[in-house]
Amino acid sequence: MESKIEFMQILDSLKWRYATKKFDATRFLTTKQLQTLKEAFNLTATSYGLQPIRLVVIQDKDLQKQLLPHSWKQRQVIDASHLLVICIENTVDTEYIESYFARVKEIRDTPDEILKPFKSFMIDSFSKKTAEELKIWATKQAYLAMGNLLTVCGAEQIDACPMEGFIPEKYDEVLGLKAHGLSSVLLLPVGFRAEDDMFGDFAKVRKSISESVLEL
Secondary structure: OHHHHHHHHHHHHHHHOOEOOOEOOOOOOOHHHHHHHHHHHHOOOOHHHOOOEEEEEEOOHHHHHHHHHHOOOOOHHHHOOEEEEEEEEOOOOHHHHHHHHHHHHHHHOOOHHHHHHHHHHHHHHHHOOOHHHHHHHHHHHHHHHHHHHHHHHHHOOOEEOOEOOOOHHHHHHHHOHHHHOEEEEEEEEEEOEOOOOHHHHOOOOOOOHHHHOOOO
C-alpha cells in the first residue's frame, strides 16, 4: 500500500508542475530548498559519470535585469526567486578525465590496475572527438540535468520554467563564464507561481500512454 501511495504522489507531483509563465516576485526559496536543487543537480546521471556540466545560481536582481534583454524579454528571468543557468565545460581533455579517475580512486579506493585500462580507453576516445562533438555530447548531459531538476522541483512543490529562449553568447559575456571555462546552454528560473498566472490552471496536454509508449 505504501509503495502505491508513493507512486501516486510522484505522478501527482508531475501533474502539478508546469512551465511557469509568471512568478510571484515576493516569494523566495528557502536555503534548504535551494540546497536540495544543488544536490539534485550534482546527483544527475551523466555519460561515464564525467559531469561535464556546472550550475550557476543567480539571486541578484540587478544582474537578472541585465540578463533580461538577452532572454527574449521573458520576465521569469527577473521575477523568479533564483535563476539557474546550466552550463557545459568548454574543455574535456586528458587532465579533466584524469581528475575524474583520481576522484574515483579517492572515494572508492579502487586500485590503479583496475582503473588504468578504462582510463586509457576514455582518454583515447575523447582525444579523437572534435570540439563540436564534445560540445554536442556535453549539451546532452545538460538536458539530463534539466529533466532531473524539473522532477525534483515537482516533488518539492517548487515552480520552474525550462528555457532555451536566450542568447548564450551574451549570457557568457555578462556572467564572465569564459573565465570559468564554461558556456551556458539552458535556463531554469525557479520560485513560486503567481496566483494570477493563468497557465497554472490549464490542463496538461499529452498523448495517451498507448500513443507515447511502444511495448514490444
